[in-house]
Amino acid sequence: MRFGSYDCFTVVMDSFLLDGGAMFGVVPKNLWGKKIPADDSNRIPMLARSLIIRGNDKVILVDTGIGDKLPDKLRKIYDIQTPVCTMADRLAPSGLTVNDVTHVVLTHLHFDHAGGSTSMIDGKILPTFPNATYYIQQAQWELALNPSIRDRSSYIPDNFMPLLEEGVLNIVNGPVDDFFDGIDLIVTDGHSEGQQHLLVKGEQTSLFFCADLIPTSAHIPTAWHMSYDNHPLNIMDEKDQLLSRAIAEHWILCFEHDPVVSAASVREVKGRTVMDRAVDL
Numbered sequence: 001m002r003f004g005s006y007d008c009f010t011v012v013m014d015s016f017l018l019d020g021g022a023m024f025g026v027v028p029k030n031l032w033g034k035k036i037p038a039d040d041s042n043r044i045p046m047l048a049r050s051l052i053i054r055g056n057d058k059v060i061l062v063d064t065g066i067g068d069k070l071p072d073k074l075r076k077i078y079d080i081q082t083p084v085c086t087m088a089d090r091l092a093p094s095g096l097t098v099n100d101v102t103h104v105v106l107t108h109l110h111f112d113h114a115g116g117s118t119s120m121i122d123g124k125i126l127p128t129f130p131n132a133t134y135y136i137q138q139a140q141w142e143l144a145l146n147p148s149i150r151d152r153s154s155y156i157p158d159n160f161m162p163l164l165e166e167g168v169l170n171i172v173n174g175p176v177d178d179f180f181d182g183i184d185l186i187v188t189d190g191h192s193e194g195q196q197h198l199l200v201k202g203e204q205t206s207l208f209f210c211a212d213l214i215p216t217s218a219h220i221p222t223a224w225h226m227s228y229d230n231h232p233l234n235i236m237d238e239k240d241q242l243l244s245r246a247i248a249e250h251w252i253l254c255f256e257h258d259p260v261v262s263a264a265s266v267r268e269v270k271g272r273t274v275m276d277r278a279v280d281l
C-alpha cells in the first residue's frame, strides 16, 4: 500500500505463543478471550510482524523479529512455532535480500523486536543487514545496557552489542519530524522508555507502526494493555493522545503482534476508539 512516496508492506518474521493473561494485564479473560481465544494452557498466538517502507532510494525495515540465535531453551519457553530459518528466507517472499535493506529502525530492543538484527556469520555474530544503518533511541539504549530485574530477560546483548562494535548503530535522542523524507519519528515511554515509532505521511492517510504501544487490534481500548508495560498509566495517556490523532488524521495503524489483522483504521463510537476497517498490509 502506498503512503506518500513509499510502498509499505509487512513481513511475518516469527509466530509464537504467549500467556494470554500477561498480554492483557487487568482485563478479565472472559473479555479478552473473545477477541483472541486461548489454548488449553491459556496461551494465545502472536506474530512478530515487521514493516518494510520502500521508496526514495531507501529500503527501511522496522523491527527484525526474534531472529535465529535464540537458544533452544528459550525457543521452548516462548513456544516459537516458526522453524529456524535465516533472514534471507524470511525476506524471500518480498523479493528482497538482506543486502537491499538500507536502514533498520528498531522500535526497542526486546528480543522479539531486535533479535533478527544480528546473525551468526562465519562463526561470529554480526549485523544481519550488511549495508544498513541501524537506529535506536538513547533512552532505550541506556535501558538495554542496564535493564531492571523485571525486563532483564528481554534484553539479550548479542542482539544489539555487535551493532555498536561494528559501527552501524545510530543513537537518536527524542522525536524527529521528517526523520526520513515524509516520515516522522515519534517516541513513547509507557511500554519501555524510548520506544520509537515511524509515521509514514500520505495525503489522504498516514501509516503508524504501533510496536508494543498497541501490539494487536484487541489492544485499542485504553485500559487493554500488557502486563509487560513498564509504566501503565503513561501508556494509557500515550495511547489516548495518539489514537485521537489517528482518528483526526485518518491513520492506518500497523499491529506488530496481531495474529490476524496486520493493520486497521480506527473511529470513535460514543467517546471510545474502536477498530474501523481492517487493512491487509
Ligand SMILES: [Zn+2]
Pocket: 108, 110, 191, 192, 212
Ligand atoms: Zn516490548
